[in-house]
Amino acid sequence: xxxxxxxxxxxxxxxHVDAGSCNGCELxxxxxxxxxxxxxxxxxxxxxxxxxxxxxxxxGPVTRNMADPxxxxxxxxPQPRVVVxxxxxxxxxxxxxxxxxxxxxVCDVMPVDLAIxxxxxxxxxxxxxxxxxxxx
Ligand code: SF4
Numbered sequence: 361x362x363x364x365x366x367x368x369x370x371x372x373x374x375x376h377v378d379a380g381s382c383n384g385c386e387l388x389x390x391x392x393x394x395x396x397x398x399x400x401x402x403x404x405x406x407x408x409x410x411x412x413x414x415x416x417x418x419x420g421p422v423t424r425n426m427a428d429p430x431x432x433x434x435x436x437x438p439q440p441r442v443v444v445x446x447x448x449x450x451x452x453x454x455x456x457x458x459x460x461x462x463x464x465x466v467c468d469v470m471p472v473d474l475a476i477x478x479x480x481x482x483x484x485x486x487x488x489x490x491x492x493x494x495x496x
Contacts, residue, residue: 371403372494373413374444375437379430379466380456381420385447385480389419392483399487402496410434415442415473421453421462422469434470442473442493446486451475 378386392399393406407413410433422430434443445466448454456462466472476489 370494370496371405372415372490372496373405373407374415374417374490375408375410375413375433376406376417376419377426377430377433379418379420379426379450380423380462381447381449385419385449388480388483388486389417389446392487397483397487399483399490402487402491402494404487404490404494404496410436411438413437413441415444417444417446418450418466419446421449421456421459422464422466423461424463425461427463427469430466430469443470444474444476444490444493445472446476447481448477448479451477454479 376389391397406417415437416434418430443466445451449456450466453462453465474489474493476486478485
C-alpha cells in the first residue's frame, strides 16, 4: 500500500472511473451521497479532476477500450496516490471474466491499495472501507 493510504489525515478525495461495469456498482456509489448515507460528513468526496484527488475509485472489469484511459487517469493523480477497487468485477472480472471485450481486473492494470468485494457492495460497506482509508 502506498504512503497516501496510511496518512489517515481526515479526508479523502477520489476520482471515480467506470472501467466497464454494468452500472450496478455506480448505483451504490451514487447512493453514498444521498441523505441516507451522506458520505461527505466523513470527509470523503468524489471529484471531477484526477489532478485534484488522493486516488481513484474504480469499478467494473477493465475493458480493452478503457485500459488506456484508466492508465492515463491514474498517471494524472499526484503521488502519493491510492487505488480503490470496488465490486467483484474490479477485483477478478466477476461475471464478465473471459468476455471478449475484457482485458482484466483492475490489479492487472495498476496497483490496488484497497479492494471492496460484493456484487454490488452495499453503500455502507463501501463507506466503512473508505473511512478506514481516510481515518474518519
Ligand atoms: S460487481 Fe456486480 S454490480 Fe458491480 S459491475 Fe460487476 S456485475 Fe455489476
